[in-house]
Amino acid sequence: MFSKNTKYNFKLKTAFLILLSVCIQVSAQNxxxxxxxxxxxxxxxxxxxxxxxxxxxxxxxxxxxxxxxxxxxxxxxxxxxxxxxxxxxxxxxxxxxxxxxxxxxxxxxxxxxxxxxxxxxxxxxxxxxxxxxxxxxxxxxxxxxxxxxxxxxxxxxxxxxxxxxxxxxxxxxxxxxxxxxxxLWNPTFIVEGFSDEKPLFEIIGGESRPVIDEGMSGTEGIQGGFEGGRVVKVGDTYHMFPTERAGEIGVDYYYDRVKTRIGHWTSKDAINWKRESTIYQASGTYAVTEDDNPMNDRRAAIWSYMPVFNEKANKWYGYYLAYTVSKEIEPNHSFGRIWRCESTVDGINGIGGPYKDMGIIMEPGLDSQPWEGRQGVASFFPYKVGDKYFGFYSGAYPFNSWADYPKKSGKGWFVALAESKSLEGPWTRMNKGLEPIKTMHPQFVENPIVSQLPNGLYIAIFDGGPDGWGHHLPNMIAYSLSADGVKWSEAHYLPIETKVDKWWDIMRTPLCLIPEGNDVYTIVYNAIDLKRRFHPTGMVKVKLNKDVMESRLKELK
Incomplete structure (x- = not known):
């Protein structure tokens, strides 16, 4: 996950932002x-x-x-x-x-x-x-x-x-x-509805406030809100598995992203949510060495839970990320490992678990490459293409070479593909992991979730990167298209604040692209209001343009 370890003085920032807002309003009025x-x-x-x-x-x-x-x-x-x-x-x-x-x-x-x-x-x-x-x-x-x-x-x-x-x-x-x-915004990027191209998705509305926010039922014990995970729909019920930045009461906000947990929430409308259970709880224990050493707790922080239904096995699989956590090195999330778990309850309705761990499917090793960096493997999402499976895996804070390991990391958030004959694995880095996929965006692609559009096009929806913390990225939800599930197009970005009130400063991770019928899709997302410690969850609706979808398919073929 994107790492930021700098402490903010929230009261000072709040006062500054309020004063700045007043000054801008007065200036505009005058x-x-x-x-x-x-x-x-x-x-x-x-x-x-x-x-x-x-x-x-x-x-x-x-x-x-x-x-x-x-x-x-x-x-x-x-x-x-x-x-x-x-x-x-x-x-x-x-x-x-x-x-x-x-x-x-x-x-x-x-x-x-x-x-x-x-x-x-x-x-x-x-x-x-x-x-x-x-x-x-x-x-x-x-x-x-x-x-x-x-x-x-x-x-x-x-x-x-x-x-x-x-x-x-x-x-x-x-x-x-x-x-x-x-x-500073380089490279330039395509904003849906604001380019020479017709938009694939029209933003048609949604909630102009967070759907899960601090103080709502179920948020007790969550100090820092939410970031990442996935939402799926089973029948008429939405199931969300977010990373809860739990932290500890009385401990400053930096610990929110260390002591995390995976929650299970349900909703009938993607607006009103009920917390059902905790799927996994991280230890929050800091490492004792700077390298990837077995002495360190390798499940200190847990993120990015991705539920996927395996029709052949007739049960839900979960893929999630476990980190070693360093107190002194940026990023504090280090040496990510991807675990696979299975629901102990068979069938599509067994989504709520409980789940049992089946082992690690990807981790740092001899087949890792320097671009995977200090944080890799930093996320994983599997999807089926024909008779085989591909999986997006990611890296972040890259090393220029292994000589930089373990401290000297650069900037960049990248993805590449692994392949397997089954959801169970084994998973193999494609092309020996020599190069990440940069056709989507050359600097930032985080937490892609893949599905298919009605004409068979594969679509990956992902976090397009923050405009903040010293970065000048699109600050919007992004999507990329593929005809074969391997070659991915340049990202397009969704300016959802053009149709709903913008309650956030920094847009973060989309959790789904769920078809609702009549070409309407639901997106649930996490975002950040810099005036607050708690990172809320929002929801927006978009409508697919089928004519544009068909033209994009022709272009990609």
Missing amino acids: NTWKPASFEIVKSNYKTFTTTQYAHVFSGSKHNIVRLAPELQGFQGVELPLDKYKSGTNTPLQLKFKEPVQVLVGIFQENSSEFLQSNKLENAKLVLKNGLTITGLPPVNVYALSFPKGTQTINPGSGLFAVLGVVKDGQKLSFRNAELPDGK
């Missing part, structure tokens, strides 16, 4: 800019709403991830990226019903591919660092004045962004919004 209407003349350029995730340039993956509140809600113009970079574009013409000021984003990059600010005439700088666009340099926003009528917006050669049009005559106060460099 700088309300009134939009003016316009018409695009003699081109097929599209408009976009200037908001988070807005797709700014056609033929690209670049999206807005930060913007000054003054810009929120304006209509921008989606310019063709390559033509503007190369200077082969047809000049943009806009028709105005009144005198206006056009808000133009200028990239702070000294390159012929970008319009230079010294080429602007009669322009006023209104927002310094006013916008962040993934993969592109910092953006200053200028206001360019134009009279009524049809006007050519051609301030010079090179790429710029048209972010909106403002009524003339109003005061546009200058300020430095201090938003970060978009090149």
